[in-house]
Amino acid sequence: MFGLIGHLTSLEHAKAVAQELGYPEYADQGLDFWCSAPPQTVDHIRVKSVTGQEIEGKYVESCFLPEMLATRRIKAATRKIINAMAHAQKNGIDITALGGFSSIVFENFNLSQIRQVRNITLDFNRFTTGNTHTAYIICRQVEQASKQLGINLSEATIAVCGATGDIGSAVCRWLNQRTDAKELLLIARNQERLQNLQEELGQGKILSLEEALPIADIIVWVASMPRGVDIGAIPLRQPCLLVDGGYPKNLDAKVQAPGIHVLKGGIVEHSLDIDWRIMDIVKMDVPARQLFACFAESMLLEFEKLHTNFSWGRNQITLEKMDLIGNVSLKHGFRPLLLSF
Ligand code: NDP
Numbered sequence: 481m482f483g484l485i486g487h488l489t490s491l492e493h494a495k496a497v498a499q500e501l502g503y504p505e506y507a508d509q510g511l512d513f514w515c516s517a518p519p520q521t522v523d524h525i526r527v528k529s530v531t532g533q534e535i536e537g538k539y540v541e542s543c544f545l546p547e548m549l550a551t552r553r554i555k556a557a558t559r560k561i562i563n564a565m566a567h568a569q570k571n572g573i574d575i576t577a578l579g580g581f582s583s584i585v586f587e588n589f590n591l592s593q594i595r596q597v598r599n600i601t602l603d604f605n606r607f608t609t610g611n612t613h614t615a616y617i618i619c620r621q622v623e624q625a626s627k628q629l630g631i632n633l634s635e636a637t638i639a640v641c642g643a644t645g646d647i648g649s650a651v652c653r654w655l656n657q658r659t660d661a662k663e664l665l666l667i668a669r670n671q672e673r674l675q676n677l678q679e680e681l682g683q684g685k686i687l688s689l690e691e692a693l694p695i696a697d698i699i700v701w702v703a704s705m706p707r708g709v710d711i712g713a714i715p716l717r718q719p720c721l722l723v724d725g726g727y728p729k730n731l732d733a734k735v736q737a738p739g740i741h742v743l744k745g746g747i748v749e750h751s752l753d754i755d756w757r758i759m760d761i762v763k764m765d766v767p768a769r770q771l772f773a774c775f776a777e778s779m780l781l782e783f784e785k786l787h788t789n790f791s792w793g794r795n796q797i798t799l800e801k802m803d804l805i806g807n808v809s810l811k812h813g814f815r816p817l818l819l820s821f
Contacts, residue, residue: 487581667686700725
């Protein structure tokens with residue numbers, strides 16, 4: 481059985497969906513209430529592969545909200561993730577993806593040091609960040625959607641915002657070695673990590689957001705920002721492909737101009753309908769078929785009976801692992817979401 485640990489995008493979103501999911505007692509509550517709410521299994525899922533194989537899974541709502549990070553309620557945020565992991569393990573789930581901010585909270589606050597949650601000793605082999613599949617899908621989206629727009633990678637400048645992150649660094653490695661992209665622009669705040677990445681890649685220009693975005697033909701957005709950022713005032717090239725791989729995905733509302741094409745990054749489309757209701761709630765355009773690539777990673781690991789923490793730790797995603805997960809993604813009928821005109 482596979483599992484997905486997810487969370488909603490904001491307190492406002494949480495209030496709206498609590499009612500829909502049959503938890504009216506959550507609908508009028510403020511952040512304090514969500515800080516103390518326990519994890520809940522809110523969806524039972526069945527997925528069929530194009531090979532004919534069928535698997536079952538559960539969606540665990542951690543009750544984490546990005547406002548907990550933005551208002552420095554760190555203890556509450558970390559408790560949400562650890563409790564959701566214990567809940568998944570207690571319910572016999574073999575492999576669970578840590579979606580959205582769950583893996584970021586886990587890594588940034590060293591939660592690997594907390595193994596004991598009441599009577600459960602967490603077995604980290606049962607969890608995956610899903611970031612290898614996410615990074616693979618984002619790279620394929622860059623390659624395929626640029627073609628849709630007639631942007632030739634060999635003449636393209638690609639800016640990666642969040643370049644030093646787990647997903648961003650894997651995307652940079654792939655673009656560097658597997659494509660003939662003309663130039664990579666590396667964006668993040670910590671200069672030392674940026675320089676280390678530049679050294680590892682043997683190329684890439686370190687620039688600020690304001691310097692990089694106006695000269696990029698393709699922008700890959702994989703920064704983790706609980707508060708989000710408004711890039712509406714920065715002029716962008718036209719045409720420009722903007723692959724929005726962050727969570728929540730809201731860049732399409734912020735940059736609207738002819739010639740600027742925003743693609744939801746790290747999203748896959750399955751070839752067959754999935755029996756679930758959770759993707760309706762996170763407002764996928766085709767909820768029965770579209771999902772986050774990190775969630776799809778736990779499905780793929782279940783299909784392949786690879787019950788192991790395939791994506792774990794930080795900045796350890798190799799091209800070989802991206803190839804492996806990419807091949808099984810295709811085998812079971814997933815494909816990257818592309819632009820629709
Ligand atoms: P990491 O925490 O590993 O990396 C985050 C990156 O963002 C770092 O390079 C960080 O560098 C950079 N960053 C953070 N704040 C800023 C800022 N203000 N300006 C510029 N750069 C910034 O995160 P992950 O790689 O694990 O995840 C990246 C994003 O992808 C997250 O939003 C996550 O929620 C999302 N995600 C989406 C999925 C999907 O849609 N399928 C699946 C999994 C994750 P520095 O701190 O030095 O600035």
